[in-house]
Amino acid sequence: MLSIKNLHASIEGTPILKGINLEIKPGEVHAIMGPNGSGKSTLASVLAGREEYEVTEGEVTFNGKDLLDLNPEDRAREGVFLAFQYPVEIPGVSTTNFLRTAVNQVREYRGQEQLDAVKFLSLMKEKMKLVEIDQKLMSRALNEGFSGGEKKRNEIFQMAMLEPTLSILDETDSGLDIDALRIVSNGVNQLKSPDNATIVVTHYQRLLDYIVPDFVHVLYKGRIVKSGSKELALDLEEKGYDWIKEDVDGASV
Amino acid sequence: MTTLTKNKITESFLEAAHLTKAENLVALQQKGIDFLKNEGLPAQKAEEYKFTHLSKKLEANISNFGAASKASLNAEQVKAELIADLDAHLLVFNNGQLDLELSSFSEDNYTLKSFADLSAEEAQKIGTIAKVEKDPFAALNTTSFEQGTYIHIAKGKVVEKPFQVLYFNQANGGQVISPRIYIDAEANTEATFIEKIISLDEAAYFLNSVTEVKVSDNSHLHYYKIQNESTSAIEVNNFVTDIHRDATFSAFTLSLQGDMIRNNLSLNLLDSGCEGNMYGLYLLDGNSHVDNHTNVDHTMPHADSNELYKGILGDKSRGVFNGKIFVRQDAQKTNAFQQNNNILLSDDAIINTKPQLEIWADDVKCSHGCTTGQLDDEALFYLQARGIGKEEARGLLLYAFAGEILDHIKIEAFKEYCISLVQERLGNL
Incomplete structure (x- = not known):
């Protein structure tokens, strides 16, 4: 589904990603962990098409298409979804209006018929249950004045509405208390299917108790320096990142 | 003594000053002439006009200083400009003068007359709200309006349908168009005005209007204005209201296009319990220049004012916002809010924004703020x-x-x- 080969990316001339290789197949959950500043969020942003990052080398194919060649909206329409680390507050645009525009633009691209107001609302009601999101938030301006937990739930709710094939959760767990974490994870798990894949970018192992990964990758200094099964996450929780840093830094000396 | 005038353009205007047909108003006109002789139109460095160099603009574009002629305007042209589905009293102004043939209104709950037909008592009111000494362009209008229009809403009357006021303006070799309106809303009245300014051609004219509004006790008036003129249009409008006890006045101004537009909007909150609202939106492209100068004067306790202006500026357009709020010593328990937000879409677009608060009372709630940014x-x-x-x-x-x-x-x-x-x-x- 997703194939990343030797991906290099920089921001304002500073290289951040220095040769990422990653293969993701349908139905898989990949966790990407690593210390702060290792490039985790950059990877998520580059995949979603954030303009500030310049890809300097390498390729990314998504379902056979050159992902890097697509603008952000077309990536979303192709089925890539980024749950933002910091969801943006947009005054004056109601969540409902925003989502209806998004869903219908995505549907148009995929050759599906547009949803009228009635069908859209019933779809919304169904998906809202997944993340136990309050109806009242829907008529308010997008994310404006939402609590941290509400914003993250709203991200997963949008994911449910857009039905992506590849979801990238960028530190969706950061700042969540245990109840909110359960709700968010539960939503993600219910959306999992043999046809879609998830990349979970996180700093903390705790999330992976709820969203169980098939693979865990450790990102450090812009490269994946270690990959393993979910046990790797437990090792990291116990021992921290220092042993990995030492391995890598020692080897490169 | 024209030698006293400050600039050439003022002299051209003074030479063309002509007395109105309304004899009751000749003395007022003379006051306007005297003011202009002494003060002149704003020089380049005049503080109130420092971003909007109207004298220079007028010198370059206006050459026909005499009385504006009547344009040949037909019902089809008027119809094309009507706002869809708006059931309204239609007032059509043809180069600044009310065109009775093209207008369509029934005087239910209000009366409308030309300044020439005013009683001595009514004529006394003209120029008492928009005073000549307050602004040189208000003075200029006073020297050259032809037939002003007086709208009177009698005590306790509600004008159900809004007024749709269409101003058709023609360049006619760079002419000066000077509409003058006085709205006299007596106590316990309600009315809504929707004004639209239309250019009949693409060349320059100078529309210099004055609207005076008296909002008497417990009356409620709404005034909406759309400025979507030709890219050569030059406009100044002085809009001044006196707002009395428990009365409400709301102004809304949508500015979309013009070469140089200056809006002087003044709300005088003269008694307790009254409220003044000002909302403005300017969305500009090309070289349009729109300057909103607003002025709220809180004179008595327990009055509120709300002001929100927003602008989006592209290309080489320029916006100016200057919002003055005076809270006088007697005006305790005033609530006055002002906000101006701007988005600049191009590197060449400019906004000059300046809040000015003068507060002499000590128990008030006042706030102001302005932001300028780009699209997020x-x-x-x-x-x-x-x-x-x-x-x-x-x-x-x-x-x-x-x-x-x-x-x-x-x-x-x-x-x-x-x-x-x-x-x-x-x-x-």
């Missing part, structure tokens, strides 16, 4: 990342910014009309 890239990316095309996303964000002002329009048909104008403009910005 992070918000744009967020919408794109959800599958919304870039152009659509941009439109959504700009409309969300502008929409807050449109929400203050209370007449549904007019709101729809403004929404369509705004969306069209935002699509091209």
Whole structure:
């Protein structure tokens, strides 16, 4: 589904990603962990098409298409979804209006018929249950004045509405208390299917108790320096990142 | 003594000053002439006009200083400009003069007359709200209005349908058009005015209007204005209201196009319990220049004012916002709020924004703020990342910014009309 080969990316001339290789197949959950500043969020942003990052080398194919060649909206329409680390507050645009525009633009691209107001609302009601999101938030301006937990739930709710094939959760767990974490994870798990894949970018192992990964990758200094099964996450929780840093830094000396 | 005048353009105007047909008003006109002789139109460095160099603009574009001639205007042209689905009293102004043939109104609950037909008592009122000494362009209008229009709403009357006021303006070799309106709303009245300014051709004219409004005790007036003129249009309008006890006045100004437009909007809150609201939206492209100078004068306790102006500026357009709030010593328990927010879409667009608060009372709530920024890239990316095309996303964000002002329009048909104008403009910005 997703194939990343030797991906290099920089921001304002500073290289951040220095040769990422990653293969993701349908139905898989990949966790990407690593210390702060290792490039985790950059990877998520580059995949979603954030303009500030310049890809300097390498390729990314998504379902056979050159992902890097697509603008952000077309990536979303192709089925890539980024749950933002910091969801943006947009005054004056109601969540409902925003989502209806998004869903219908995505549907148009995929050759599906547009949803009228009635069908859209019933779809919304169904998906809202997944993340136990309050109806009242829907008529308010997008994310404006939402609590941290509400914003993250709203991200997963949008994911449910857009039905992506590849979801990238960028530190969706950061700042969540245990109840909110359960709700968010539960939503993600219910959306999992043999046809879609998830990349979970996180700093903390705790999330992976709820969203169980098939693979865990450790990102450090812009490269994946270690990959393993979910046990790797437990090792990291116990021992921290220092042993990995030492391995890598020692080897490169 | 024309030698006293400050600049050439003032002399040209003074030479062309002509006395009105309303004899009752000759003395007032003379006051205007005297003021102009002494003060002149604003020089380049005049503080109140320092970003809007009207004298220079007029010198370069205006050459026909005499009385504006009547344009040949037909019912079809008027019909084309009517706001859809708006049931209204239609007042058509042809180069500044009320055109009775093209207007269509029934004087239910109000009367309307030319200044020439005013009683001595009524004539006394003209120029008492928009005083010649307050602004040189108000003085200039006073020297050259022909037939002003006086609208009287008798005590306790509610004018159910809004007034639709269409100003048709023709260049006619760079002419000067000087409409003059006095709205006299007695106690316990209600009325709504919707004004639209229309250019009949693409060349320059100078529209210099004065509107005086008396909002008496417990009356409620709404005044909406759309400025969507030719790219050569030069306009100054002085709009001054006296707002009395428990009365409400709301102004809404949508500015979309003009070469140079200056709006002087003044609200005098003269008694307790009254409220003044000012909402403005300017969406400019090309070389349009729009200057909103507003002035709120709180003189008595327990009065409120709210002001929100927003602008989106593209290309080489320029916006000016200057909002003055005076809170006089007696005006305790005043609530006065002012906000001006701007988005600049191009490197060449300019906004000059300046709040001016003078507060002499000690128990008041006043706030002001202004912001100027660009379209939020992070918000744009967020919408794109959800599958919304870039152009659509941009439109959504700009409309969300502008929409807050449109929400203050209370007449549904007019709101729809403004929404369509705004969306069209935002699509091209």
